[in-house]
Each structure stands twice: as structure tokens, then as C-alpha cells.
Amino acid sequence: MLELIVISTLNGVLFGMLLFLLSSGLTVIFSMMGVLNFAHASFYMLGAFFGFQLTKWIGFWPALVLAPLLVGAIGMAVERYGLRNTHKHGHVAELLLTFGLAFAIEEIVSMIWGRSPLDYRVPALLDFPAFTIFSTNYPAYKIFMLAVSIVIFVALLIVLKRTRVGLIVQAALTHPHMVGHLGHNVGRVFMVVFGVGSALAGLAGVIAGPALVTQSDMAAALGPILFVVIVFGGLGSLPGAFIASLVIGLVQTFAVALNGSLASAFGPLDPSTGPSVLTDIWNVTIAQVAPIVPYMLLVLILIVRPMGLMGTRES
Amino acid sequence: MRKLTLAIAVIAPMLGHAASAEDTVKIGYIDPLSGGGASVGEGGLKTFQYLADELNAKGGILGHKVEIVPLDNKTNPQESLVQAQKAIDAGVHYITQGNGSSVGAALSDFVTKNNTRNPGKEVLYFNYAAVDPSLTNEKCSYWHFRWDASSDIKMEALTNYMKDTASIKKVYLINQDYSFGQSVRTDARKMLGAKRPDIQIVGDELHPLLKITDFSPYIAKIKASGADSVVTGNWGQDIALLLKAAADAGLKVNWYTYYAGGAGGPTAIKQTGLDHQVFQITEGFANSGNQAAMDYEKAFRAKVNLSLWYPRAVNEMRMFKAAAEKAKSIDPVKVAAALEDLKFEVLDGGQGLMRKDDHQFFQPIYISSFGKLAANEPFDEESTGWGWHLVSKIDTPQAMVPTTCKMVRP
Numbered sequence: 149m150l151e152l153i154v155i156s157t158l159n160g161v162l163f164g165m166l167l168f169l170l171s172s173g174l175t176v177i178f179s180m181m182g183v184l185n186f187a188h189a190s191f192y193m194l195g196a197f198f199g200f201q202l203t204k205w206i207g208f209w210p211a212l213v214l215a216p217l218l219v220g221a222i223g224m225a226v227e228r229y230g231l232r233n234t235h236k237h238g239h240v241a242e243l244l245l246t247f248g249l250a251f252a253i254e255e256i257v258s259m260i261w262g263r264s265p266l267d268y269r270v271p272a273l274l275d276f277p278a279f280t281i282f283s284t285n286y287p288a289y290k291i292f293m294l295a296v297s298i299v300i301f302v303a304l305l306i307v308l309k310r311t312r313v314g315l316i317v318q319a320a321l322t323h324p325h326m327v328g329h330l331g332h333n334v335g336r337v338f339m340v341v342f343g344v345g346s347a348l349a350g351l352a353g354v355i356a357g358p359a360l361v362t363q364s365d366m367a368a369a370l371g372p373i374l375f376v377v378i379v380f381g382g383l384g385s386l387p388g389a390f391i392a393s394l395v396i397g398l399v400q401t402f403a404v405a406l407n408g409s410l411a412s413a414f415g416p417l418d419p420s421t422g423p424s425v426l427t428d429i430w431n432v433t434i435a436q437v438a439p440i441v442p443y444m445l446l447v448l449i450l451i452v453r454p455m456g457l458m459g460t461r462e463s
Numbered sequence: 464m465r466k467l468t469l470a471i472a473v474i475a476p477m478l479g480h481a482a483s484a485e486d487t488v489k490i491g492y493i494d495p496l497s498g499g500g501a502s503v504g505e506g507g508l509k510t511f512q513y514l515a516d517e518l519n520a521k522g523g524i525l526g527h528k529v530e531i532v533p534l535d536n537k538t539n540p541q542e543s544l545v546q547a548q549k550a551i552d553a554g555v556h557y558i559t560q561g562n563g564s565s566v567g568a569a570l571s572d573f574v575t576k577n578n579t580r581n582p583g584k585e586v587l588y589f590n591y592a593a594v595d596p597s598l599t600n601e602k603c604s605y606w607h608f609r610w611d612a613s614s615d616i617k618m619e620a621l622t623n624y625m626k627d628t629a630s631i632k633k634v635y636l637i638n639q640d641y642s643f644g645q646s647v648r649t650d651a652r653k654m655l656g657a658k659r660p661d662i663q664i665v666g667d668e669l670h671p672l673l674k675i676t677d678f679s680p681y682i683a684k685i686k687a688s689g690a691d692s693v694v695t696g697n698w699g700q701d702i703a704l705l706l707k708a709a710a711d712a713g714l715k716v717n718w719y720t721y722y723a724g725g726a727g728g729p730t731a732i733k734q735t736g737l738d739h740q741v742f743q744i745t746e747g748f749a750n751s752g753n754q755a756a757m758d759y760e761k762a763f764r765a766k767v768n769l770s771l772w773y774p775r776a777v778n779e780m781r782m783f784k785a786a787a788e789k790a791k792s793i794d795p796v797k798v799a800a801a802l803e804d805l806k807f808e809v810l811d812g813g814q815g816l817m818r819k820d821d822h823q824f825f826q827p828i829y830i831s832s833f834g835k836l837a838a839n840e841p842f843d844e845e846s847t848g849w850g851w852h853l854v855s856k857i858d859t860p861q862a863m864v865p866t867t868c869k870m871v872r873p
Contacts, residue, residue, distance in 0.1 A: 283713070
């Protein structure tokens with residue numbers, strides 16, 4: 149049992165940190181521009197595909213740097229030539245732009261790389277078990293993913309809280325006009341933040357690609373969970389996104405690990421033994437409902453605390 | 464003048480289309496070409512296209528050219544019906560599908576209704592891989608023909624083999640959460656319980672179909688249960704990723720599978736280092752020892768650059784031709800009648816039979832294990848250097864199971 153708990157915790161934290169890499173960009177972009185970027189998961193997918201292609205051409209390590217930069221550049225272009233122009237037409241136009249973009253990216257990706265999963269391998273240098281606990285190996289690559297996520301989290305925190313750049317970004321979050329009056333180029337701040345957010349998503353894609361599956365529906369598979377994370381954590385709150393990512397990562401992993409069903413909670417009074425149309429429902433295990441647990445959390449938090457865990461405003 | 468040109472431009476292609484439609488036998492291939500099932504679906508498509516080319520090189524079926532029409536159903540029953548209707552509207556009288564028994568059930572039902580409502584425009588459904596037993600039992604249809612062994616036949620054979628393996632003490636079941644996965648788990652529980660009551664079922668897992676990208680949490684659970692063997696009907700990315708996660712975690716168990724040989728599976732098994740500890744049950748495999756089949760495998764690999772994963776597709780297409788020739792017609796109604804009780808020499812050797820009572824094809828079944836190759840086994844998989852090795856062969860009479868089908872004949 150202890151073994152299961154330790155391994156599940158590791159897996160859960162890992163998945164949570166990956167979610168955080170993605171949601172950090174999304175939530176910062178939201179709090180600055182008030183735009184829910186529907187194409188964010190698509191940038192993650194682009195990262196994975198660029199990572200795959202560049203790995204083939206120049207190797208994994210250069211790809212790890214170049215692919216996020218490329219995705220970041222695409223993100224900046226989207227902000228500069230897309231969102232900035234639609235901004236004056238209001239949030240709905242911006243929302244629709246990112247919505248359309250998500251579909252466009254998916255189609256373009258499947259046109260170039262096809263629809264079946266790509267053979268994106270873990271680099272040979274990291275293809276060994278890092279350590280063994282209770283006779284279970286833990287792959288080095290997963291430790292590497294964890295390390296990258298933590299480094300990015302710390303770096304992001306330092307930049308936002310301790311540097312002048314972070315100061316301007318934070319000010320632009322709440323008082324864009326005042327920042328503009330003080331002589332800063334708010335448009336450029338937005339563009340850079342959008343670019344950095346996209347690059348983070350791209351980085352998540354590059355490192356998650358070999359561990360998970362790289363295929364053209366990976367954005368659609370992860371997109372909804374991201375919205376759960378940022379709503380659960382509180383829209384626009386970075387610490388909120390961090391906590392929510394970990395919570396959802398752990399909840400999902402542990403839900404799989406648990407065996408109990410609703411019926412077994414009643415012990416000897418197991419209601420599923422009686423003939424009833426509800427037998428199936430009583431016998432559904434927690435593991436089976438694992439995939440919907442995050443969405444149930446989303447509904448719950450919206451009812452109980454609409455601004456999310458660490459959010460400051462209702463929106 | 465301009466109007467005339469326009470009219471010709473519009474009508475001319477239609478005429479050409481109508482003429483060619485008359486000559487070709489179109490087979491609608493309805494399977495996933497995107498999403499989690501895509502790797503399997505694309506392999507199947509290449510196989511059928513190879514088979515069609517092969518038939519066409521020898522003059523087609525009764526002089527008619529065979530054409531495969533690929534239709535992407537995204538492993539979704541609803542989408543499959545849309546695609547089936549599209550195919551029928553385009554003049555298709557034969558559809559073939561394999562991935563997903565939920566899809567199979569929907570298509571069988573759809574074809575049956577279509578044929579009742581549109582006499583004279585019948586459509587046959589050739590099922591090459593959807594193995595839920597209900598399709599040839601309580602939900603059987605006259606218009607459905609299945610070439611793969613149904614799940615209960617496979618489980619019967621697999622448990623017969625497991626019965627004699629004394630080292631099996633604790634078994635873990637992990638399956639996809641839909642009709643087929645559920646039938647695997649019920650059959651496994653029932654048959655293991657009857658044949659080896661001393662075996663303990665230490666886990667019984669159902670997970671969402673083709674949605675999981677990381678199986679590590681499930682592997683951790685299998686590990687914690689102390690199981691020595693895992694039984695799974697997983698296919699497509701669900702088996703490849705399951706084995707990949709097992710390899711990463713260093714899980715050492717015996718695997719009794721239906722489809723471990725699917726795309727990505729062999730690579731992952733090699734990575735686990737489990738030499739001849741992963742078993743699969745099929746109607747044929749590369750190193751079966753049958754010379755004709757092995758020559759065929761060689762030619763197939765040279766052209767398609769894939770292993771022949773569907774010997775049953777070869778049987779299906781060849782039997783289609785045999786039935787059409789017997790009926791002297793490509794009319795679906797006549798072909799269906801000719802297929803009933805048709806005996807046929809299968810690709811890997813031995814006689815098979817399309818049983819009239821339920822339209823299930825019975826054929827020899829093989830259990831094979833994956834690992835280092837012997838001298839007389841030339842074929843490896845996915846360039847791993849490892850390949851499939853014969854463990855046990857079950858002949859047609861022993862692979863037959865009773866049916867509860869009450870066939871409604873037209």
C-alpha cells in the first residue's frame with residue numbers, strides 16, 4: 149500500500165507540474181488581457197510536434213531550446229497581428245479568434261504530420277531507470293520532466309516577484325492605463341507575455357511529447373483540463389494555478405489507484421446485491437470515474453467559491 | 464456557348480463516375496483514421512488496399528475491379544453511421560469494419576435496418592476484428608459476417624493454456640470500458656473460475672477507451688496487487704502505452720493478451736525485457752511455419768512495410784471472391800447466401816468454416832509468445848530483433864463454441 153501511495157504521489161505531482169507549465173501561461177495571459185486563450189493547448193501540441201521534428205533533424209537538446217522559442221514567436225505573432233487588431237471589437241471577438249485558431253492549428257498539424265501517433269522517443273541519455281523504490285523503477289525522463297517544471301516555476305516566480313520586468317507586468321495586469329501613462333509600451337508588454345506564455349506551453353509539449361503520446365488530438369484531450377485548472381485555482385492567480393495543478397494531478401492519479409465503489413461504502417449492507425436498475429451505478433469504482441473527477445471539482449468550486457481558490461474577483 | 468461549356472464541365476465528370484461505379488466493387492472501409500485508434504486503422508487500410516491490388520492484378524472479382532473507400536469514423540459509433548450512409552449513397556454495397564465492438568454493433572444494426580427498408584439495395588457488413596460475442600449471439604444479423612474469432616473463443620483457448628501453467632497464482636484483469644472489454648473480463652472471470660478455482664483474481668480494472676496517455680498509475684496498482692499475470696483485451700494505443708508504462712516501471716509479470724502485437728506493442732515488450740513472457744492469441748502470425756503464409760508475409764512486408772497484422776483480412780477478401788464466384792454474381796444478397804457454410808482453406812493453413820447459424824468464421828487459433836527468435840523463425844517485429852514464437856495451436860473443431868443466435872433470414 150505504501151508503495152502505491154509513494155508511486156501515485158510521484159506520478160500525481162509530475163502530472164500536476166506539467167499542468168502547471170501549461171496553465172501558468174494561460175492564467176497570466178488571462179489576467180492581463182482578459183482573454184481566455186482557447187488556442188493555448190494548441191501551442192502545447194505545436195511544441196510537441198516541433199520538438200519531434202527538430203529532434204529528428206538536430207537532436208533532442210537543441211530541440212528543447214529551439215521548439216519553445218519557435219512556439220513563442222508564433223504566439224507573439226498571433227498577439228501582434230491577430231489579438232491586437234481584434235481587441236477593439238471586444239472580448240467576444242478575441243475569444244472567437246483563439247477558438248478558430250485552435251481548430252486551424254489542429255488541422256494544419258494533421259495535414260503536415262498525419263493523424264496517427266508519432267514515434268517521438270525519450271532521448272537515449274535519459275532512457276534509464278533513475279531509481280528503484282519498492283522494486284518499482286522510476287524512469288529518469290520523468291525526473292527530468294519534474295526538474296524542468298520546477299526550474300520554470302521558480303524562474304517564473306522570481307521574474308514576476310523580484311525583477312523590474314515582473315513589476316511592470318504585474319502593474320499592467322491591474323492598471324494597464326496607468327502603466328501606459330508612465331511611459332511603458334503596454335502593447336509590447338502584452339506581446340512579450342503572450343509569447344512567453346505560448347513558449348511555456350511549447351516547452352511542456354516538447355518534454356511531454358515522448359512521455360505521453362504525440363498526435364494531432366493531444367490538444368483537444370488536454371484543453372478542457374487546463375480550463376478546470378485555472379478556474380479552480382482562480383482566474384489570473386499564479387499561486388492558485390500552481391495549487392490547482394497539483395490538486396488535480398494528485399486527485400486524478402489517486403482516483404485511479406483507489407478500488408472502492410459506492411456500494412462497498414455500505415459494507416455488509418451493500419445495496420448492489422438487491423435487484424435494482426441502479427446496480428450498475430452502485431458498482432462503478434472510483435477508478436472508473438477518475439476521468440470526470442476534475443470536472444466535478446470544477447462544478448463544485450463554482451458553486452461554493454465562484455472566484456476559485458486564490459482568485460480575487462468573480463468573473 | 465458559355466452555358467454549354469459549363470454544363471459539359473459539370474455533367475461530364477458525373478457520366479464518367481457513373482460508368483466506373485458500374486464496373487467496380489466498392490468496399491467501404493469504416494475505421495479510425497484519426498484519434499487514438501488511428502495507428503490501427505491506418506494499418507488496416509493499407510492491408511485492405513494491398514489485398515484489393517492483389518485481387519485486381521488477377522482480374523478482380525468476376526472481372527470487376529475492387530476499390531477500397533476509406534472512411535474515418537474516429538472510433539465513434541455515431542460517426543460510423545454517418546460514414547456508412549455516406550458510403551451507401553456513393554454506391555457501396557459492402558462495408559468492412561473492425562475496430563471497436565461498440566461500432567460493430569451499431570453498424571450491424573444499421574445495415575440490418577437499411578436492408579429491411581430498401582429491398583434491392585442490400586448492403587453486407589464484413590467484420591474483420593470486432594469480437595464482442597453478442598454480435599454472433601443475441602444481436603446476430605443475417606447481413607453481418609465475422610472473420611475474427613469472437614472474444615469467448617479466444618478466452619476459451621487462452622484459459623485452456625493458462626489452466627496448465629501451474630505458476631499462475633494471482634491474475635490481474637485490465638480492460639477497456641466498453642462492450643468488448645467488459646466481455647473479456649466477464650469471460651476471464653467465469654472461465655478461470657471454472658478451470659482453475661485456485662487462481663486468485665487480485666484486480667479487475669476498466670479504463671476509458673483510447674483516452675489514457677499515461678498508464679503509470681494503473682501499473683503502480685498492478686504492482687501493488689502482487690499479481691504474477693495480467694490478462695488484457697486492450698488494443699491500439701491502449702496496449703502499446705500499457706506495455707510502455709510497464710517497461711518504464713520495470714513490472715515483471717506474464718501478459719496474456721489479445722493484441723500485444725499491435726503497433727507499438729512489440730517495441731514496448733522488447734523494452735520490458737520480458738523474453739517469451741508476453742502471449743497473444745491470433746488466427747495466424749508471421750512465424751507460423753506454414754510456407755505459403757510465410758512467403759505471403761515476406762511479399763506483404765516488402766510492399767507495405769508493415770507486418771501482416773490481419774491474416775483474417777486476407778481470408779475475408781479471398782472468401783468474398785470465392786463466394787462471388789460460387790454465386791456467379793456480385794449482388795450482396797447472392798453473395799451472402801453463398802458465404803453461408805462456405806468452407807475455406809485459410810492463409811495459415813487448415814480449413815475454416817463460415818457457420819450458417821451465426822455467421823461466425825471458425826478457423827485454427829494460435830497462441831504465440833514474443834521474444835528471441837529461433838533459427839527457423841525469420842520474422843521479427845518493428846525491427847526489435849524479437850518475434851512471435853508458436854506456443855500452442857488449437858484446430859478448428861476445438862475452437863468452435865455454441866451460439867444462441869436465432870437468425871432472422873430474409
